[in-house]
Amino acid sequence: MRHLALAFLALFALSGCQSAYFAAMDEAGISKRQMLAGRIEDARDAQKDTSKHLSSALENYRRVVHFDGGDLEKRYDALNDDYQASVKSANAIHQRIASVENVADALFDEWNDELGQYTRQDLRAASAKELDRTHAEYRTLLATMKTAESRIPPVLSVLHDQVLFLKHNLNAQAIGALKDESGHVQNSVYDLLKDMQRSIDGSDAFVRRLQNSATP
Secondary structure, X not given: OHHHHHHHHHHHXXXXXXXXHHHHHHHOOOOHHHHHHHHHHHHHHHHHHHHHHHHHXXXXXXXXXXXXXXXXXXXXXXHHHHHHHHHHHHHHHHHHHHHHHHHHHHHHHHHHHHHHHOOOHHHHHHHHHHHHHHHXXXXXXXXXXXXXXXXXXXXXXXXXXXXXXXXXXXXHHHHHXXXXXXXXXXXXXHHHHHHHHHHXXXXXXXXXXXXXXXXX
C-alpha cells in the first residue's frame, strides 16, 4: 500500500502540479525540510557519480596518451566508456539542481508566510533569524552547485575532442601529438573535480544543518 501511495506522489511530481504534490507529501508525513534534504542528497549523488566517471576517464586518458605497450584499443574503449558515463551522469545534475530549487522555494515561502501566525514576538524573532540564516546558507550552497555545474560542459567538450580524435587516429604518431595537450586536459579535469568536491562537501554540511535545526 505504501508503494502505491508513493507511486501516486511521483505522478503528482511528474505532472508539474507542485502544490498538490507538496500537500500529498505532507499528508504522508514528509515535510518540505525532509524533501529538501533528500533532493540535495540526490544532487550530491549525481555529482559524486560524475566525479567518479571523470576521474576514471582522466586515468584512462593518461594510459592512452602515455601508452607503453599492451592493448591500445582496449584502453581507448575504457576511456570512451568513462567519457560516455560522465556525459550521462552530468546530464542528471541540472535536473537534480532544479528539483532542489523547486522544493527550497516552497519551503522558504511557507516558512516566511508562517511567521505571521506567531502571537509571541520572541518566538517569531527566533524563527525569522533561523529562516534568514538557513536561507543564506542555502543560497551559498546553490551558488556552489551551479558554479560546479557550469564548468562541466567545457571539460566534457575538451574530453570529447580528445576521444573523437583518438577514435579515428588510434596510432602511436597521433597519440604523440596529444601529449602536448595532456597537461591542459588534466588540469581542466582536476579543477572541475575540486569544484565538484566543494559542492559535495557543502551539500553534506547543509543537510546536516537541516537535520539538526528545529523545524519551522
